[in-house]
Amino acid sequence: MLTPLPAFAQWYFGSSTELRSNDNVTRSPVAENIEADTVLLGSVEGGLHLQPGVYTGLTLSAGVTREQFRRFAGLSQTRGLLGAALDRKLGVGERAPRLRLGATIERADFNSNTRNLWLHSVRLSYSQRLSDSLLLTAAITHENQQGDNDRLRIAVPPARQLPGDTWNQEALVASTALEWATGPASWLTATLQFRHGETAASITPRPSILRQATAVTNDPLIGAGKVAYRLDANTRQFALDWNLALTDAATAYFGAERQLTRGGVSLSYQVDVIRAGIVFSY
């Protein structure tokens, strides 16, 4: 049993499970390197919500997520996350806009240790209920990740010397989401996201592509002779999810997502994801 809390504090708990299909798990711009996979995800999250004042809230959270890849088992990962978020409500009631400033520290541990990393993120979001059936959220996130293995051997000596720290990346993400209630227990969530910054992808080495990379390293996990490279890129992401509240605590969802990444000269790849899952929150 949890210890008694002061009247301004409240525990919360949630869990989720998801089945996901990804048609380009290696993010390849080259047809011959495109690989699909299915992923099973399970996660638990809990935390403490504090409400010291009418307009100010503080949420402390911790969570663990496990993702199991069917084909590329080395990509299977366990992520641990600690977060803190400060809420500022600009008024009273359901319609009052909310500002939230949050920071998270995440540790991702892959089955293949070469990819293990720490990720720090800071996020500022604004949300407002526009009507009983419409909720709008806009957010900006800064992400910085540091790989454990940033000195891996460079597999293909390109024209210029490239560092091996593919998993060290920095990016800025702007996103907006609209939640639209389509019935008493169902709603659609449309998400639009723009990511600007460093990203990683894997291929069979090609000079035309590696010339545009900012780091490169061996990626045996994806296949013999494959490399993972880092590049500066812009990713646009569109997602549409249909959610169905099964009970007051359980929600099922079904959705699709498309990511379009463009970096350097005529270098682009597309990833399509289809997902179905169920979340519980208490």
Added chain:
Amino acid sequence: MLYKGRGTCAVALVALLAAGAEAGSLVVTLKDQDGVAVSDAVVYVASIDGQASAPAPQQVTVDQVDEAFVPHVRAVGVGASISFPNSDHIRHHVYSFAPAKTFELPLYTGLPAAPIRFDQAGLVTLGCNIHDHMLGYILVVNTPWYAEVASGTARIDNLPAGELAVRIWHPRLSGETELELTVQAAASGDTTVQQQLTLLPERKARRAPRRGSSRY
């Protein structure tokens, strides 16, 4: 379970005796479109033979238990004072933006300092500033004859004979905000009314899935 304004009934009864009339009761049975007994409705008699009556002031409560307003629907006469105790351990912040009564009880536990008086007829929707899923209703009516409907029935006693303008309200009534019926009330005994309501489905809490992305 039903609620009746006790003081009100005494006043009404005195008036009836003075006029030399008898009093009867109105018994309303409500079912929804699936034949299920309706709860959280309010039945009231707006006028009798076109004549309205004023309710007597009263004191009632709307509690907060397990992050819900209890009862979910409360009927009161104009002039009633309502206290809003918080029986939960966590603080609530009760508010209403309704034209009939706008008020706020900022973050508190236990019993707030003073009850709130409802001087105007109309619907008052209650919310909690901390817990968006908390939703409650107070229907303020300008009549001494009203009852909350639980498990499908409501009973209003001490009604004079005549043509009753009976109104039925429910938060999920489809199409209109209130249903109005004209009922001829007997001078004594029970006048029974059976009515089917078409209710909209109950809205469930929307808890958005939190989405983290795979790392690569």
